[in-house]
Amino acid sequence: MxxxxxxxxxxxxxxxxxxxxxxxxxxxxxxxxTLSLGTHATLLFxxxxxxxxxxxxxxxxxxxxxxxxxxxxxxxxxxxIPDGRNLKATLLLEYADEAERRRALAGLGGIEHRLFAQVDGFDPIPVRADEDLDRSTDAKTSAVHFLRFEFADAAIAALRGGAALAFGIDDPRMPLRATVGEPLRGALLADFD
Structure with a gap:
């Protein structure tokens, strides 16, 4: 792109x-x-x-x-904008109640570095978060983070061949995982063109 x-x-x-x-x-x-990882975490690709x-x-x-x-x-x-070898997403940590949001974000410092992408049959792909500026401290995190997932050629080929794709958070404070279905899967495959 x-x-x-x-x-x-x-x-x-x-x-x-x-x-x-x-x-x-x-x-x-x-x-x-958009992919909902859970009640309070959403990825917008x-x-x-x-x-x-x-x-x-x-x-x-x-x-x-x-x-x-x-x-x-x-x-x-x-x-x-993805460059053909990666997917880029905005992570939204969403809480309707402002007081609940403040409490939750105060306990989630660094959570944005715990995301991953997983192509079936491959090791998890670690996230590269907030490359423009740090949006998290030990004490709290932001409600919005910018993410990049870099895919190897073999993983992209496997996706094109039908391998499943999932995203998640590998952290005991918010352990989440969601498999990508259609039409999102098709949209993400187009990002690799």
Whole structure:
């Protein structure tokens, strides 16, 4: 997947006119790229469209229209687009009640480093979390983390051949595992093209 450039983005005026339709398409696309690991942990697998939506929204909210500002947003979000050998995801640690969220996040410092991907027949693939900046301390973690999973050629070939794919958290504080079903599996396979 190639990275976004300014030419791929709509001007603020054009985006305002098309926002409703674009937003509906992006939300439906995100829904198909989401994996619930458990009650409080969700993975949203990023791709070019999810990143474009995020950039367009940031430009809109911040009223950014100058080239330098647009380039800064692209530089911040383009690393979330998979490059054909990896999957990139946003980990969302979700708690509806604010007090419960604060308590839970206070007890989950470093949890983002305990995620893994597992292709059937292969060793777990460890996560690379928050490469842009640290979002966790020993005392607490953030509710949002950016993740990268690097796949070997043999694992990608096995996935294309029908091997199962799962993601999980290997930590006694939140031991979770979920197998990827359709249509998400198909969407993730396309990220390797």
């Amino acid at each position: 190639h990275k976004l450039s300014r030419d791929d983005l709509l001007s603020l005026e054009r985006y305002a006119a098309q926002r409703g339709e674009f937003r509906a398409r992006a939300i439906a696309h995100k829904r198909a790229r 990023e791709d070019r469209l999810t990143v474009q939506y995020q950039v367009q929204e940031m430009l809109r909210v911040e009223r950014i229209f100058e080239a330098a500002g647009i380039e800064e947003e692209l530089a911040a979000y383009n690393p979330l």
